[in-house]
Amino acid sequence: MGRILLLVELKGGNDGLNTLVPYADPRYRELRAGIGVPRERVVQLDEKVGLHEKLAPLTDSWKAGDLAIVQGVGYPYPNRSHFRSIEIWDTASAASQTLSEGWIAQAFRGARLAKGIGVDCIVADTNALPSTGPSLRTIVMQDAENFLRQANAIATASATTAGGNPALLHLLAVRQEINAAAAGLRDRLRDAPAPAEAYPQELLLGQQLDLATRVLSARVPVVAIKVALGGFDTHANQQPTHERLLASLASNLAVLRRNLMAADLWKDVVVMTYSEFGRRAKQNASGGTDHGTSAPQFVMGGSVKGGLHGAYPSLSDLQDGDLRHTVDFRNVFATLARDCWGQSYDFGLRQPQRLDFLAQ
Secondary structure, three states, rough: OOOEEEEEOOOOOOOHHEEEOOOOOOHHHHHHHOOOHHHHHHHEEEOOEEEEEHHHHHHHHEEEEEEEEEEEEEOOOOOOHHHHHHHHHHHHOOOOOOOOOOOHHHHHOOOOOOOOOOOEEEOOOOHHHHHHHOOOEEOOOOHHHHHHHHHOOOOOHHHHHHHHHHHHHHHHHHHHHHHHHHHHHHHHHHHOOOOOOOOOOHHHHHHHHHHHHHHHHHOOOOOOOEEEEEOOOOOHHHHHHHHHEEEHHHHHHHHHHHHHHHOOHHHHEEEEEOOOOOEEEEOOOOOOOOOOOOOOEEEEEOOEEOEEEEEOOOOOOEEOOEOOEEEEEHHHHHHHHHHHOOOOOOOOOOOOOOOOOOOO
C-alpha cells in the first residue's frame, strides 16, 4: 500500500514568521517590534532560524532526524481569501483556475487501489476537499464512538424494494457499498488497541489524532487521514492565541509520534501540516497580523529526511509587504504522491522541482 499521509490543516492562516523564527535577521525586529518572538524564546535550529519555544515538544523529532521543515511554501499570484486560498491548496490548482477534484484524488486517477474494506481516506474534521473525487472513497467521521453507534444502527435495504427502477437500484447499490464500508471500518476500530499515551483534550485536535491513531493501529488500508486545528486567523492580540495553538499542535504531534513508535507504525506514516496562507511580514496596529502568503510546513515520520528544506524567504525583498514563496506547494504534493504512494503526478507544474524530504 505504501505510506499513509496524515494531513494536519491549520485553519485560518498560520503565522509562519512566528512559527519558524528568523531570529538573527534584524529586519524581523523592525517589522515586528511588538509581537516578534524574543531571541531567548526561540529554540535555535541553526545560526539563522529557530522554532518558537512553544514548539519545543517537537525537538525530540528534530534531533532524531525525522522532522523536516519546508521553508517558504506558497504559490504564484497568491490569493488572500480564506475560502479561495484553501480551495487552491486542497485542489492543487493554479491561482487562476478552479478545480472540483482534490489533490489526493487527482494523484490516484487511473490507479488501482486494493478493495480492502471500501475506504481510501478518512477525514476527522469538516473539510474533505483534498480527497474528494471519483478515484477515492472517503468517509468523514469526527468521533469514533458516535461513528460506531451509527454504523451499528445502519439498516440494509433490499434491492427488491427498488421495483425495477434503474436509478433506485443504483442508489441502493451505492448505499450498500457505503454500509459495507462503514461496517468494515466499525469492526476494525472496535478491535483496535487504544493509543499507548492519551492525547491532550483541551482542543479537538487531540480527539481527532486519537481517532487517527486507532485507525492506523487497526491497520485500516487507507492512503490518507485528515485532521485540523482551527483558530489561526490572528488579526488582533495575536501573541496569546498563537502561542496556545502552537503549544497544542506541538504537544499533540509529540504524543502522536510516541504512540506510532510504540505501535511500530512511525515508519509507515507521513505527517504534514498546511495552512491556506501565512501572515503579512509587518504586524498591524492591533497587535496582530493580516492575511499574507508563504509559510513553512512541517513534515514528520520515520521515513522523513529531517532538517531544513527550501530557502527562507527574504525579509528585505518583500512583494507588496508579503514574503515571496521559494517553494511551490504543488512540488510538496508531487513529492508526497511519488514517495508515499508511488504515484507520478505534477499537478500542472511546467517545471516540477524535486524535493528530497522523504526516503523513497
